[in-house]
Amino acid sequence: MAIPVKRVAVIGAGVSGLMSVKSCLEAGLEPVCFEKNEQLGGVWQTQELDNLDGISGGTIYQCLMSNSSKEMMTVSDFPFPKEYPPYLTPEHLLTYYRNYAEHFNLDQHIRLSTEVMKVAPSADHEATGRWEVCSRPRCRSGTLDGPTASEIFDAVIVSTGLFNTAFVPSYPGQGEFRGQILHSNRFRSGEQFAGKTVLVVGSSHSAGDVAVDASRHASQVYLSMRDGAWVIGRFGPGGMPIDAYSNSRWKAKLPEVIRRLAARPMFEGRFDLDNLGLRCKRRLFEGYIMVNDEIHCRIICGALRCKPGIERFTRDGVVFEDGTRVDGLDVVVFATGYNLNFPFFEDNSIIADNFADLELYMHVWPARRTHPTLAAVGYVSTLGAQTPLFELQSRWVAQVFLGNARLPGIDERMEDVKRRKEAYFKKFGKHRIFFPPIPYCEELADRIGARPNFTRLLLTDPKLALRAFLGPAYPPFYRLNGPHPWAGARDAIINGWANTVNPTRTRVVERPSTGGALTVAMLIAVTVLIISLILVLN
The missing domain is CATH 3.50.50.60 (FAD/NAD(P)-binding domain)
Known part of the structure; x- marks a missing residue:
């Protein structure tokens, strides 16, 4: 033993x-x-x-x-x-x-x-x-x-x-390419590609960042994606950060098919994925997701052009899977992840x-x-x-x-x-x-007894219970109970939205009044939802 x-x-x-x-x-x-x-x-x-x-x-x-x-x-x-x-x-x-x-x-x-x-x-x-x-x-x-x-x-x-450990894939003819090949872990700024023709390879966050930043300085940037990407911005409905909007406990309980249907408008409502060449071949949540607020702007001004996966390299360029090619490439950046x-x-x-x-x-x-x-x-x-x-x-x-x-x-x-x-x-x-x-x-928190007890919260702190059911799943929820709880956890949860938006309110404006209040029917609906969630989550 x-x-x-x-x-x-x-x-x-x-x-x-x-x-x-x-x-x-x-x-x-x-x-x-x-x-x-x-x-x-x-x-x-x-x-x-x-x-x-x-x-x-x-x-x-x-x-x-x-x-x-x-x-x-x-x-x-x-x-x-x-x-x-x-x-x-x-x-x-x-x-x-x-x-x-x-x-x-x-x-x-x-x-x-x-x-x-x-x-x-x-x-x-x-x-x-x-x-x-x-x-x-x-x-x-x-x-x-x-x-x-x-x-x-x-x-x-x-x-x-x-x-x-950076991963760089291998393609036919790659060894004969006369331009520069590097991994995105060697990228510091688009300025290093000033006046050059650049190909970025990848479908995730870093590929989008490198392509967008390089397109501000390079003569032309191409983005090669084998399957495309689901592109989303950092803010969702009502200006809420997209991860805070998406990651709440009640939404996590929904079947994936429902979550996929609910999320698609956020991915497809900002711009036409097909016209920009971004459309992912795989279903939402089964392909790569790229968080990027600017890539569509760089595409519509022509500084960035999307291409399919690489078939092979030539001495001065690449041939893509659809038969098109780019010659005169100076740099290829592989934003292809790590081993x-x-x-x-x-x-x-x-x-x-x-x-x-x-x-x-x-x-x-x-x-x-x-x-x-x-x-x-x-x-x-x-x-x-x-x-x-x-x-x-x-x-x-x-x-x-x-x-x-x-x-x-x-x-x-x-x-x-x-x-x-x-x-x-x-x-x-x-x-x-x-x-x-x-x-x-929630699985991990269960193992150490730190998962929030929703029934107890509803009886002792309804306001916090409502945040736990419907609001973002802020990390301090896992310090309410269990080993090594934190006395400041409740305040951190309650003040989460204020701490998100107040730093940007550097110009105070008066919000137009919407008038009215929650109706009795809405209150009843919320109550029913809370009770249902208690039964599901506990």
Whole structure:
């Protein structure tokens, strides 16, 4: 039987790593976080780097804006400053995560410029569940400098993230192309393509950002998408951030066919996807979604032109799948995502480095391992903010390490892995982890007793109950009860909308009166809806 967990190694001090360190500390564990870079913050700290040499993972470009709104991506017990705008720049986010680390005294548990070289079962692992972690310091140039240190830990949390190794696909003739080929992790600003003819390849957020920004400076930009993309802006009906509008508990309970029908007008009402060449071949929620507020403007002025997938390269251009071609290409930018990479595991079976073979129970625990002393936090992608998922994962991991939550047997874990993988493959036609956030968050919260009790809220705090049923699923809902509740959770939820809109109200205007009030019939309808939701959600 494994010994009680006390000392925990956390690999990576990006967002998921910081969540993991904090969750360990509040649970009374002793985390040691290894970060190979000089600063914490993961991809967000790359905006301060002058030299990207040696960085194979995600980086930040100048035009980047968060795809999730601040109230939806906040840490559950550490709200963003009220003066921050609804959507955030990399500067906002890096400052926030550094302040988060300082506020909860995480810094003293993080070893910067220290790279983990090997993670392997300890000599007594079969009996204890412990792990050997070998690390080396890195100098300012990024090279390893100094002897390897070997330490034994009771448990390990891997939190190096999804964006650690850039993926560049291969096409016929690519090696003969005389222009420049780079991945979007080397993109900083469209200015670097001034006067050039550029092809951007990809269908997700970064592809849209790179194509739009490059089109302001390049002579011509093309965007190649094999299946197209579902493009949506950052704001929905009534000016509400689209993720806050979409991610509420009552909507999450609707069948996907209903959610798809309800959401289509938001994707198709802004512009004609067919006329602009953006139409996705796959159904909504089964193809790539691109959050972008400007791409249609760049297309209608001719600066950006959409094209299908690439068939092959030529010496000075590409031929597309529809037979059309572009010659005189100067640059091709692959905004094609990242591969998983766990170079510190000598045994690839511990955590596989590809989605096809990845076997993580609930996307967290290596399903075949006997001892629950190794966890992966941050290896999911969702239709909304990632931070709440990472935080709940890390809180669950800490409770399992403490023995307050238990994992099922290996057979049940493997059944969960099989079910999820088959469902995602059927939906997307490939191995991909992407899903709506609320059902998964509720699953995690259930495991630690942090899921909001709607019946109790209705009896004790009807106003908060109404927000819980019908409003955005703000992260502080998971600090109302369960382990380590936060006294400020209710205020953060109630003030969520005010904190979203007040930073932009820099010119005070008088809103026209609409007259009237809710009718008795509407009040009755709301009451019936609330009761129905209680029956469904509890």
